[in-house]
Amino acid sequence: MTVRTRFAPSPTGYLHIGGARTALFCWLYSRHHGGTFILRIEDTDRERSTDEAVQAILDGMAWLDLKQDEGPFYQTQRFDRYREVAQQLLKDGHAYHCYCSKEELDAMRAEQMARKEKPRYDGRCRDRKEPKPGVTPVIRFKNPQEGQTVVEDAVKGRVVFDNHELDDLIIVRSDGNPTYNFCVVVDDMDMRITHVMRGDDHLNNTPRQMNILKALGCTPPQYAHLPMILGPDGTKLSKRHGAVSVMQYREDGFLPEAVLNYLVRLGWSHGDQEVFSREEMVQLFDIKDINTSASAINPQKLLWLNQHYIKTGDLKRLGEELGWHLARLGVDVSKGPSLEGLVKAQQERAKTFKEMAEGSRFFFEEPKEYDPQAAAKNLTPDVAPALMTLREKLVALPDWTGPALHDVLNQTAEGLGLKLGKLAQPLRVAVSGGGVSPPIDATLELLGRDTSLKRLDRALEYIKQHS
RNA sequence: GCUCCCUUCGUCUAGAGGCCUAGGACGGAGCCCUCUCAAGGCUUAAACGCGGGUUCGAAUCCCGCAGGGAGCGCCA
Numbered sequence: 001m002t003v004r005t006r007f008a009p010s011p012t013g014y015l016h017i018g019g020a021r022t023a024l025f026c027w028l029y030s031r032h033h034g035g036t037f038i039l040r041i042e043d044t045d046r047e048r049s050t051d052e053a054v055q056a057i058l059d060g061m062a063w064l065d066l067k068q069d070e071g072p073f074y075q076t077q078r079f080d081r082y083r084e085v086a087q088q089l090l091k092d093g094h095a096y097h098c099y100c101s102k103e104e105l106d107a108m109r110a111e112q113m114a115r116k117e118k119p120r121y122d123g124r125c126r127d128r129k130e131p132k133p134g135v136t137p138v139i140r141f142k143n144p145q146e147g148q149t150v151v152e153d154a155v156k157g158r159v160v161f162d163n164h165e166l167d168d169l170i171i172v173r174s175d176g177n178p179t180y181n182f183c184v185v186v187d188d189m190d191m192r193i194t195h196v197m198r199g200d201d202h203l204n205n206t207p208r209q210m211n212i213l214k215a216l217g218c219t220p221p222q223y224a225h226l227p228m229i230l231g232p233d234g235t236k237l238s239k240r241h242g243a244v245s246v247m248q249y250r251e252d253g254f255l256p257e258a259v260l261n262y263l264v265r266l267g268w269s270h271g272d273q274e275v276f277s278r279e280e281m282v283q284l285f286d287i288k289d290i291n292t293s294a295s296a297i298n299p300q301k302l303l304w305l306n307q308h309y310i311k312t313g314d315l316k317r318l319g320e321e322l323g324w325h326l327a328r329l330g331v332d333v334s335k336g337p338s339l340e341g342l343v344k345a346q347q348e349r350a351k352t353f354k355e356m357a358e359g360s361r362f363f364f365e366e367p368k369e370y371d372p373q374a375a376a377k378n379l380t381p382d383v384a385p386a387l388m389t390l391r392e393k394l395v396a397l398p399d400w401t402g403p404a405l406h407d408v409l410n411q412t413a414e415g416l417g418l419k420l421g422k423l424a425q426p427l428r429v430a431v432s433g434g435g436v437s438p439p440i441d442a443t444l445e446l447l448g449r450d451t452s453l454k455r456l457d458r459a460l461e462y463i464k465q466h467s
Numbered sequence: 468g469c470u471c472c473c474u475u476c477g478u479c480u481a482g483a484g485g486c487c488u489a490g491g492a493c494g495g496a497g498c499c500c501u502c503u504c505a506a507g508g509c510u511u512a513a514a515c516g517c518g519g520g521u522u523c524g525a526a527u528c529c530c531g532c533a534g535g536g537a538g539c540g541c542c543a
Contacts, residue, residue: 010543045542102541109540118469118539138541156472165470165539173541180543204471204538227473228536234478236536262479265492269480272491291480294536298478301493311506349505359504374503409502424502436504 003035004194007068008184010042011053014245015060017297018199018229018237021263025226026197027066028264028285038191039068044075044183060246064256073191075183082178085186085216086139086171094215095171097137098125120167139172141182141212149207154224154287156200161207169208181205185212193221197287200225224287227267228294237297253325253352255313258306267291275308307351310343318343325357326364336364337446345438345446359436363446366455367433370462374435378426379459381467386416386423387430391456400449406441430459 005026009019030037039061043049058072075082089095098121100108109119126142144163151159171182178186188196188209203225210220231237249259261276268291270276270284310318319339326333333339342360350356370379390412397408413423424440431452437443444452 008543012543042543048542098541105541113468116468120469120539159471161471167539170541175541177541179541184543199537200472201537202543205543207471225472230536232478234535265479267479272481274479274492293473295480296478298493301479304493307506346505348507349503351505413502419502421502428503432503434503438504440502 001194003030003033004038004192005030005035005197006038006040006071006188006191006193007066008040008042008187008198009057010045010048011050011057012045012048013053014056014247016237016245017263019057020060020064020246020259021229021266022198022226023061023066024064024260024263025268025285025290026195028281029195029197029287030069031282032285035194036069037067038073038193039071040073040075040187040191041071042075042180042183044178044180046076046177049076056245056247063247063250064260070191073187075187078183078187079178081190082183082186083172083176086178086182089141089171089212089215090139092215093142094212095139095141096126096128096168097131098140098168098170099128099132099135099137100125101135118165121169123168126168136174138170138174140168141171141208141215143168143208143211149210151203151206151210151223153203153206154195154222155227155290156203156225156292159203159206163207163211166208166211171212181208182212185209185216188221189213189216189218195222195224195287197224197226200227224290227291229266230294230296232297232299234296251328251354253350253354253356254302254306255309255321255353257313258302258309261305261309262302266295266297275305303351310347310350310353310356315340315343318347321353322346322356322360325353326360329357329361331357331361331364333364337448341446345442349436349438362432362434362437366451366458369433370429370459371434374429374433375462378429378435379463379466380426381463383422383426384460384463384467386412386418387426387456387460387463389416390423390427391453391460394444394449394453394456397449400445402441402445405444409441426459427456431455 007023007026009015015023027037029035041054041057043054061068086095105121108122112119121140125140131137143166147163149161149163149166151161153159169181170179172178206223206225213220229237246259250256257278260278260281264276264281264285265274268285268289270289276284319342322343323333323339342363343356346356346360350359390409393408393412397404409423410420413420416423425435428437428440428443429435431443431447
């Protein structure tokens with residue numbers, strides 16, 4: 001039997017980190033077994049589902065490069081099918097019409113709560129023979145009242161529910177639209193899903209779904225309930241704490257492989273290994289290595305992984321990503337150093353591309369002003385003579401290359417009896433506008449002779465004016 | 468309230484009765500390297516929620532408790 005998994009988000013918001021991890025696990029499991037990965041959009045809630053959210057989910061999946069083999073399927077396009085199955089259930093005596101009003105149900109729940117009971121539908125319409133005039137009924141599933149339903153969960157193990165804990169849930173609303181739990185069941189059945197991997201907030205829904213499946217004559221799939229992902233503060237993911245769109249991660253300068261690598265280690269592990277290529281993940285991933293407990297997001301670790309991939313990634317690709325971020329900053333990269341060269345110079349000192357782009361701005365644009373602190377410390381009258389000496393040597397330098405610049409800098413400093421830092425740091429401020437840049441020789445090389453000298457002159461002028 | 472799930476360093480985790488003086492990673496601290504910022508190297512602090520069992524022996528098995536989470540909708 002080939003493995004068929006599905007990721008089934010509801011488009012009521014963007015794809016956030018929790019959904020992305022569920023998607024990743026589903027994708028990984030199908031890839032590992034050479035199976036099929038299905039994308040299904042659960043948009044039966046027409047009030048809250050939006051086209052923008054659908055697009056956001058699709059964009060997020062594309063950015064993470066989690067391609068589906070089938071779909072996206074939309075539940076709103078399958079309403080006829082759900083109604084058909086509901087009729088079948090009705091016909092077979094597994095479902096019935098319920099005429100209870102909302103008020104009636106609310107009152108019933110209130111009473112049960114008052115009695116410290118679990119609120120649930122008491123089945124008062126179960127054996128009703130006659131319709132109630134003037135009321136359009138809902139359809140409820142006739143849940144078994146005796147016995148137990150056992151979920152053999154691949155992550156949580158054996159979980160037993162008493163059937164009398166489960167009530168007769170509504171499968172078709174009075175407006176004729178099917179409900180979530182019912183659509184899921186019909187879809188999982190029709191799409192021949194073999195493994196349902198989803199958040200463990202669905203564990204309680206599982207016995208209900210299994211019972212419907214059984215009533216339909218189906219064998220339930222293998223379930224695997226994934227532990228939740230928590231915000232950095234250990235509480236539920238929220239807008240304030242970590243629940244941002246995966247696309248926001250791109251904007252913040254992360255690489256998809258870093259996000260994926262980070263995500264795969266949340267609730268899953270393979271010994272002590274921390275870094276996984278996509279291929280390794282596929283090869284090594286197994287449900288049995290999934291944890292049972294929730295995990296909190298650790299932004300620091302994501303940052304570390306991102307830097308790892310910045311340090312080790314393909315220069316051409318990284319250069320393109322840097323270009324994207326510089327463009328976002330409004331920087332014109334058509335003139336200036338090559339992006340690949342820049343990445344090479346910057347990759348050890350940036351945790352994100354956003355950071356790298358900000359720190360690379362001065363390669364393309366003359367700094368408007370010097371960082372006050374850096375200027376006060378380094379662009380002082382006493383360094384002017386050294387900078388002038390250096391300027392002469394730079395003008396005379398035959399080739400403007402890193403190693404040549406390195407030598408000139410060292411020799412000049414030595415000749416003047418200065419430590420290299422005394423010369424390099426003022427120069428850095430002169431050309432970059434601040435106290436931070438790649439090694440000064442690499443910086444000058446990337447900047448080129450003309451720009452470097454021009455900025456050096458400007459700094460000398462600045463010193464003169466401020467002395 | 469009822470049902471279900473969860474509980475190893477701050478965080479992610481290894482750990483399937485003796486390999487545990489509980490290992491790794493991120494983060495932290497310190498040192499080294501150094502033209503800035505980093506990167507890198509080395510060192511270091513830091514955890515089995517609590518209480519009972521079972522056993523020669525328990526982080527590992529069982530039972531309670533406590534704490535956390537989820538579900539209990541004509542939401543998904």
